[in-house]
Amino acid sequence: MTGLSNNVLLESRGLTVRFGGLFALNELNIDVHNGEVLGLIGPNGSGKTTFLNVISGVYSASAGKILLGGIDITREKAHNISSYGLSRTFQRSRLCLSLSVFDNIALGAQRTLNNGLWHNIVQRKSFAAEARKIAEEARELLHVFNPALPDKLFDPAISLGMIDRRRVEICRALIGKPKLVLLDEPSAGMTHDETDQVVDEILGIRKSLGGLTIIIVEHEMGLIERVTDRCVVLNYGKKICEGKFRDVAADPVVREAYLGQA
Amino acid sequence: MTPSSRTLARGPVWPLFVAVAFAAVALTALVLIENQKLLGAALAITAAFCFCAARFGGVAATEVAASENPWLLRGLITVASLAVIFVLRDDNFGLLMLATVLIYATICLGLTVQMGYAGLTNFAAAAFAGTGGYTAAMLGQQGGLPDALVLVCGGLVAVFIGSLLILPVLRTRGHYGALTTMAFGVMFNVFLDANDFFGGPQGLKLPGINLFGWDFTNDIHIFGLVLSSYVNYVILTGILTALAMIFVGLLDRSWVGVWFDVVRLDETAASVFGLKIAYWKVLAFTIGNFLAGLMGAVYAKMTGFIAPANFTFGDSLVMVSIVILGGIGNRWGVLPAALIVVLLPEKLQFIQEYRLIFYAVLVIAILTMRPDGLVARRVRKLRAEASA
Numbered sequence A: 001m002t003g004l005s006n007n008v009l010l011e012s013r014g015l016t017v018r019f020g021g022l023f024a025l026n027e028l029n030i031d032v033h034n035g036e037v038l039g040l041i042g043p044n045g046s047g048k049t050t051f052l053n054v055i056s057g058v059y060s061a062s063a064g065k066i067l068l069g070g071i072d073i074t075r076e077k078a079h080n081i082s083s084y085g086l087s088r089t090f091q092r093s094r095l096c097l098s099l100s101v102f103d104n105i106a107l108g109a110q111r112t113l114n115n116g117l118w119h120n121i122v123q124r125k126s127f128a129a130e131a132r133k134i135a136e137e138a139r140e141l142l143h144v145f146n147p148a149l150p151d152k153l154f155d156p157a158i159s160l161g162m163i164d165r166r167r168v169e170i171c172r173a174l175i176g177k178p179k180l181v182l183l184d185e186p187s188a189g190m191t192h193d194e195t196d197q198v199v200d201e202i203l204g205i206r207k208s209l210g211g212l213t214i215i216i217v218e219h220e221m222g223l224i225e226r227v228t229d230r231c232v233v234l235n236y237g238k239k240i241c242e243g244k245f246r247d248v249a250a251d252p253v254v255r256e257a258y259l260g261q262a
Numbered sequence B: 001m002t003p004s005s006r007t008l009a010r011g012p013v014w015p016l017f018v019a020v021a022f023a024a025v026a027l028t029a030l031v032l033i034e035n036q037k038l039l040g041a042a043l044a045i046t047a048a049f050c051f052c053a054a055r056f057g058g059v060a061a062t063e064v065a066a067s068e069n070p071w072l073l074r075g076l077i078t079v080a081s082l083a084v085i086f087v088l089r090d091d092n093f094g095l096l097m098l099a100t101v102l103i104y105a106t107i108c109l110g111l112t113v114q115m116g117y118a119g120l121t122n123f124a125a126a127a128f129a130g131t132g133g134y135t136a137a138m139l140g141q142q143g144g145l146p147d148a149l150v151l152v153c154g155g156l157v158a159v160f161i162g163s164l165l166i167l168p169v170l171r172t173r174g175h176y177g178a179l180t181t182m183a184f185g186v187m188f189n190v191f192l193d194a195n196d197f198f199g200g201p202q203g204l205k206l207p208g209i210n211l212f213g214w215d216f217t218n219d220i221h222i223f224g225l226v227l228s229s230y231v232n233y234v235i236l237t238g239i240l241t242a243l244a245m246i247f248v249g250l251l252d253r254s255w256v257g258v259w260f261d262v263v264r265l266d267e268t269a270a271s272v273f274g275l276k277i278a279y280w281k282v283l284a285f286t287i288g289n290f291l292a293g294l295m296g297a298v299y300a301k302m303t304g305f306i307a308p309a310n311f312t313f314g315d316s317l318v319m320v321s322i323v324i325l326g327g328i329g330n331r332w333g334v335l336p337a338a339l340i341v342v343l344l345p346e347k348l349q350f351i352q353e354y355r356l357i358f359y360a361v362l363v364i365a366i367l368t369m370r371p372d373g374l375v376a377r378r379v380r381k382l383r384a385e386a387s388a
């Protein structure tokens, strides 16, 4: 198995998620290669978010398998999956709005921090050293997105605008140095210009963090065209097409799926 | 990177002196004054002062000064506490009330960790305190274990009983978890009432504290002064409250505090980034129950007698209302809230039989005016730690 899938970071085999009688994912086989940006597209309700949820452990699979780096993570609990190098953002923002930007981003590095009571309460010097390290890394990441953001590190997340909240969420996903990042509609709630900006930022980040693998779910086809190496199209929980965006977009089956919705 | 804004913005220190002095004077006045009209006037003045301080930036200035001068704050509180003790030195009833307020406040600090931080509603705090109290009664008879151990055992047994309860609390979500603790709180009383081994409804007697030869039943003779034996209890509960305040404060300003908040605010985000929800809830439950059990044991030894009626479901509700009234998640809030809720019904004679109505009206009134409680929780800023 490992010999063949050397270049495959994530694979799903016959992956099925059922909600009662509804097949949100239906026998899905998807390969994600090391270092690629995979676009996951499809009409509303086709199962894109469900796919991200099931591989990050938020939902459990009804049938089938998920392998990450050759390891079967199908039955892993959500809180263990991040230790395999997976992190994500959410379609509906899941920042803790009453906490500072710093606290929110620190969560992304939680695995690497010392959570012992003794360390946190008594060894305040070494706790502060960790906090300093996180603050430095967070500032660096935030700066890539928006040079004004590092100064807002200790502001409450609720004081940020929509687009900056998105950026903070992406920073939270990146600070733990994951191998695979799942982005669920990063342009949701943004204007066209803001979307363009975020695309540039994602491309910039990818250049600076060589080897990062990304699965991106998007509605905005311009964004998909610019950032993805390959696309998988879902409809009713099934894969109906896969390939380069240009080819996929020209595929009659895909056109019909989108038209059928409109 | 940008230390300039930090070093420049040092505020004045005097609000800290004013605030601590005011708190000490108000506290002493509320304990000492018996005349109901005078008491009413003192309360009105206190409320007006607090209102003005909040309105005209005094509270904010005090907070800035306190966070910039933590050691000055601790020193001032120590001096003020000694002054209050000196003034009340032979007022047994006043000292007993003061110690009781401190015991309630410390239990509510535990509840703050559970409810305010980790989002775990606990309607059985009085039962956990009672567990500590009964542990002290069983272990702390004359010639039994040394009292330091007895008090710690009070906390540990409360943690143990809590760990029996934790599975149903974790399995059920939201309001159902709260119901589980409620059921325990009620069962605790029923069990003790029916059980002669624990003294039944008549309860149990137990001797006062003797810590390493420091006998709490003796008056204190110092500098030619005689201090009531109850001063011993005020000092002990004061030290325990201070330690709990420091501990809970450090907890809040650490990763543990951040993870508690995330677990409370968004379980999905918490678990996706590697937090095991059950672990953090158990930790918060354990910390809170330990404090409740410990302080319950102190309470039992202080009053010298405990019965099921001391630890009712109503008392648990009072503790929850202290946390909400103070400003949920703000550890400073429990101090004025415990003072109001514990002291006022004792002092204002006309309320005594309407106690529960008093609590209800008070909670509704304060929360109508200040929905976040007396001292609302502030956004945690780990700036000082992260740029040390």
Ligand SMILES: Nc1ncnc2c1ncn2[C@@H]1O[C@H](COP(=O)(O)OP(=O)(O)O)[C@@H](O)[C@H]1O
Pocket: A019, A022, A024, A042, A043, A044, A045, A046, A047, A048, A049, A050, A051
């Ligand atoms: N937790 C859930 N419970 C029940 N049905 C769900 C749940 N999550 C998603 N679904 C259903 O699964 C289908 C796929 O949803 P989703 O993955 O969110 O679609 P997409 O992200 O592609 O718009 C939809 O029909 C949706 O209603």
Ligand SMILES: [Mg+2]
Pocket: A048, A049, A050, A091
């Ligand atoms: Mg979706």
